[in-house]
Amino acid sequence: MSTSNPRIIVVDPQQKLYHLVRAAMELMERRPRLIETYNGDDALIELRAIPPDLLITSQTLREASSGTVLALMAKREIAALPVIVVGEESDPELDEETIAQSPFQYLRRPIAPELFIRTLRIALDGPEAAPRDVTTEEIIPVPSIEYSGQIQRILFDLMRNVNAMAVILADRNGKVIGYDGAAGYVDRDLIAAALAPGFGNVLKLLPTLGEQPRVLKYYDAERSTIFGLSLGLHHFVVLVYDRNAPSAALGNVKRFGATAINQLLEIIGDVAFNPKPATPIVHTKSDAHAKRKTRTQELHAVQARAASKPAADKPVMPTNLATPSAPPQPAPAFDPSLLDALDSVDLAQAEALFDPDKLAESAIVFPPESRISFDDALMQGIIGEIDE
Numbered sequence: 001m002s003t004s005n006p007r008i009i010v011v012d013p014q015q016k017l018y019h020l021v022r023a024a025m026e027l028m029e030r031r032p033r034l035i036e037t038y039n040g041d042d043a044l045i046e047l048r049a050i051p052p053d054l055l056i057t058s059q060t061l062r063e064a065s066s067g068t069v070l071a072l073m074a075k076r077e078i079a080a081l082p083v084i085v086v087g088e089e090s091d092p093e094l095d096e097e098t099i100a101q102s103p104f105q106y107l108r109r110p111i112a113p114e115l116f117i118r119t120l121r122i123a124l125d126g127p128e129a130a131p132r133d134v135t136t137e138e139i140i141p142v143p144s145i146e147y148s149g150q151i152q153r154i155l156f157d158l159m160r161n162v163n164a165m166a167v168i169l170a171d172r173n174g175k176v177i178g179y180d181g182a183a184g185y186v187d188r189d190l191i192a193a194a195l196a197p198g199f200g201n202v203l204k205l206l207p208t209l210g211e212q213p214r215v216l217k218y219y220d221a222e223r224s225t226i227f228g229l230s231l232g233l234h235h236f237v238v239l240v241y242d243r244n245a246p247s248a249a250l251g252n253v254k255r256f257g258a259t260a261i262n263q264l265l266e267i268i269g270d271v272a273f274n275p276k277p278a279t280p281i282v283h284t285k286s287d288a289h290a291k292r293k294t295r296t297q298e299l300h301a302v303q304a305r306a307a308s309k310p311a312a313d314k315p316v317m318p319t320n321l322a323t324p325s326a327p328p329q330p331a332p333a334f335d336p337s338l339l340d341a342l343d344s345v346d347l348a349q350a351e352a353l354f355d356p357d358k359l360a361e362s363a364i365v366f367p368p369e370s371r372i373s374f375d376d377a378l379m380q381g382i383i384g385e386i387d388e
Contacts, residue, residue, distance in 0.1 A: 147178020
């Protein structure tokens with residue numbers, strides 16, 4: 001087994017595991033050969049072609065088989081192959097008995113970075129790589145926030161005020177929540193995964209630092225300059241500069257960054273500094289979006305009430321109309337004497353309207369390039385389908 005350049009197959013249709021594994025291997029100072037696949041069949045083809053050192057798969061795949069089934073199939077191919085299955089929060093949770101009897105390692109998000117790196121180290125180097133008995137730390141949920149509305153506007157203004165190239169919002173698990181600016185020129189997932197352990201460990205420093213700590217991290221090198229600002233205990237903001245930042249960048253980041261962080265903390269609330277939030281919170285988007293969603297829900301409710309009643313009942317009328325609609329008026333009585341006017345119609349002129357020769361003459365006035373074929377007219381919906 002190659003320890004410095006391991007060959008790792010990553011199976012994930014959502015393309016999340018690849019960046020997580022890459023960032024973890026960077027922290028382990030390894031240079032792996034990562035083969036990214038999106039389904040189990042391609043993973044088995046790669047596995048049979050050249051035996052890998054490790055297989056990492058997500059629990060939910062696009063095909064009918066899951067990541068656990070793929071793990072068992074891979075173990076049948078190569079019994080000594082280490083396999084790691086990573087489940088999302090939305091995936092069905094495996095029971096403890098199944099996990100204990102499975103020939104693979106099972107991790108479930110949210111994953112502590114230390115736990116994921118230790119699992120990789122054991123899979124590549126064996127159990128002797130982590131001999132000490134380490135108890136799994138309690139997984140603390142990360143409050144969920146949305147990169148939209150006021151949060152996005154505040155961070156965009158911060159990036160503009162400090163003249164940064166890009167701004168990134170991430171959580172202490174290394175997940176990128178949102179970004180703005182020229183963030184496509186940098187590896188956002190790598191930056192978030194590399195900085196997450198440092199901001200996540202602030203939780204351990206609370207007895208020394210005290211409540212509501214503020215953290216500023218500064219990285220300056222030849223290719224880029226990075227500033228990291230803690231957003232409570234569970235999130236952080238990254239400002240990226242192309243190459244060396246200007247001399248006033250540090251002062252601007254401290255000045256405008258403090259203002260932006262305070263504004264964001266007011267939006268997130270007290271849960272930002274809660275060491276053990278009970279349940280994740282979700283911030284809604286703009287007010288217009290909330291109103292639109294409410295109207296849609298009300299419409300579904302009205303339809304449900306109308307559908308639940310028998311057909312003989314009176315229809316359910318909306319109660320939020322500005323003015324009630326007028327009752328329907330009966331149609332005027334039909335006058336049979338109107339049909340007497342048909343006797344005066346010249347039927348010869350009516351038949352001339354459908355004369356094929358005259359129809360052809362009227363079609364000549366259109367230039368040839370403006371005409372279309374029967375198939376084109378059928379495809380464009382000008383005429384309907386004709387039953388043969």
